[in-house]
Amino acid sequence: MDQVAQAWARGRAAFPQIRLPQAPFERHYARALAAGSKRSPTELAVEDLYLACACAARVSGSAAAFEAKYTSVMRRAISRVLPNPAARDEVLQDARQALLVGSAIAAPKIDTYLGQGPLENWVAVAAIRLAISHGRAESAERRLRERVGNDALGSDPELLLLKGEIRRELQAAVKEALGRLQERERLVMRLWLVSGSTLANIGKAFGVTQQTVSRWLADARDEILRDMQRTLASRLKIAKAELPDFARLIQSQLEISISRLLGRGKS
Numbered sequence: 001m002d003q004v005a006q007a008w009a010r011g012r013a014a015f016p017q018i019r020l021p022q023a024p025f026e027r028h029y030a031r032a033l034a035a036g037s038k039r040s041p042t043e044l045a046v047e048d049l050y051l052a053c054a055c056a057a058r059v060s061g062s063a064a065a066f067e068a069k070y071t072s073v074m075r076r077a078i079s080r081v082l083p084n085p086a087a088r089d090e091v092l093q094d095a096r097q098a099l100l101v102g103s104a105i106a107a108p109k110i111d112t113y114l115g116q117g118p119l120e121n122w123v124a125v126a127a128i129r130l131a132i133s134h135g136r137a138e139s140a141e142r143r144l145r146e147r148v149g150n151d152a153l154g155s156d157p158e159l160l161l162l163k164g165e166i167r168r169e170l171q172a173a174v175k176e177a178l179g180r181l182q183e184r185e186r187l188v189m190r191l192w193l194v195s196g197s198t199l200a201n202i203g204k205a206f207g208v209t210q211q212t213v214s215r216w217l218a219d220a221r222d223e224i225l226r227d228m229q230r231t232l233a234s235r236l237k238i239a240k241a242e243l244p245d246f247a248r249l250i251q252s253q254l255e256i257s258i259s260r261l262l263g264r265g266k267s
Helices: 003-014 022-035 046-056 061-081 085-101 118-135 137-153 165-180 182-194 199-206 210-237 243-264
Strands: none
Touching: 003 022, 003 046, 022 046, 022 137, 046 061, 046 118, 085 118, 085 165, 085 243, 118 182, 118 199, 165 210, 182 210, 199 210
């Protein structure tokens, strides 16, 4: 029996009530292998991939199996972001729709799962994203940017003397730097700064350790700093001789403010 047939057989054994034909599974499996070209095929979450493929193909019984296995996962993930029970229920319905049904212009999101990690973690992250975007994405993003922007300015007497164009450029540089972060870093920062999730809960959602989450946050902070330095050096036409002092001034505020934020929720 070849590799794909063995993988299909494993999926059938894990979900005997779901009769997914081998042909669509082979196509999905091929996509998974192509997406994870640096991984060994043995690292794929084959049983999870089988269920996801069956859901995407709308095989009888697959949606029910998915909901039985992952509704509680989605509910827990959503509860980390939204405090209102009614909003949680609404997002849970939205998550079911987006993951399993799709819309007139979008296929079910479950079709994008390619077995690169446990389906449980993938589902949790998808639910968190929907929760964040539910009626509050714009305000959450604005609060995040304003909070980091205000912290970056801090109360340093030198920075408080900055007026007019320079102060506006500082604020704009922080906001733009946040906007250029990768999606994962933006999501982690929203969860940490806006939603108040702990490192442990964020780690569980992404299937990583608290140390990894802490490193992601630190890397995002460093990326913001580098981005700000490039932007301000260009816009303010800072002389090379002045750039190190100016950079240290920015860095001192960012280090203090972001370290303070990180220190609030260590667990």
